[in-house]
Amino acid sequence: MTDCYKFEKRLSDFLEESLSTNEKESFERHLGKCAKCRKKSEQVQVLRNTLSALPRHKTSPSFDTVLRSNIRREIINNGSVFRFPKINFVWQLPVFAAAAILFIAVGILIDQAFIRNNQLSPIASANKIILEPQTSRTLDTPSPHKTFQESLKITNYVMDRSRSRSLERRDRKRGYNQSLQVKGNTDFHPNDARSFPSQTNFRATTASVRF
């Protein structure tokens, strides 16, 4: 049974004849019985005709002139002498972003691979230049710098020390100075971050810029 609600819901489909034969027959049967729906369907049909017969509004006669002057202004404002290459940012921006992420990821992976193979990574070997004269190691001893973080700590420590004499003096007073200058087995080993003097200022910002 088709009720009025159902009919109303599919009224446009009925008027535009996009119903299946079954549905159409059932709606027609309903229309035969229900005067209210019959009237409504006629009204909506007339409404459709009325809407499509509404007068078409047109642009004003000055439309083209105004458009031309708008475009001229546009050209002047943007400067037609030099034009940026036409980049469609909608699709190119994500591509740039992906490329940047890939670049960083590959960098990290390479560095990690060096570290895993117990070799000095490019970053760590840069640190080595500074560290080598102070922590004399034989060539066959494995790198003490297990992670980048540790090597960074050491670098910063050494840099701070070399830069600031007052710090060195303070360290000497506290008895830390030997740990880096004495060769061979000492109480300090760069591998062990815990043996670092805890009161020294570590500056994390300078390292990457320096190398």
Next chain:
Amino acid sequence: MTKQPIQNKPPTDEDLILRFQNDDFAAFDLIVHRYKDQLLNFAYRFLGNTEEAEDVVQETFLRLYRKKHAYRQIAKFSTWIYTITGNLAKTELRKRKRRKLVSISDMGFEEKEYEIEDLRANTERDADEFLKEKIIQKAIDELPTGFRQVIVLRDIQELSYEEVGKILKIPLGTVKSRVNRARLKLQAKLKDIVDENMIRR
């Protein structure tokens, strides 16, 4: 006017935009000529205000000029340009709402365009038709935005359901049910006019 060789068929919209993308400005003029009036009618029926509609269509073509390369061959050109006009019209509506907070009087029959166009309505029948159009337009203006968009595109601009769906980026089923509901709403609002038209028919 155009430098194109004589063809049996006029160039398609897609041909024209392609030519314009290759800096053929005559093609741009042809596009403007083809679309300015239908876009204006669309914007006018959606906004209910001639001046705003004209601004919207101006801006549409300005955007087309500025961003001609944003158009890709995958979409139908008409869908693309209707989408631009539709979005601009919606923005205009939001702007107007903000303005409305200040002035409430500029609605309905007291618009200045009424006085200008009134001169044309010299016979009684013309005046009658003119008034009727105003009432219908007012009823359309009172529909919620979503309903207004679909009914203007479908029943006034007479586009296909598929095209309406693509322009508004809504699924076909939603377009159909929305059009149906918009018609019922409008029919309820315009009962008198519709009944009168039924008798005349």
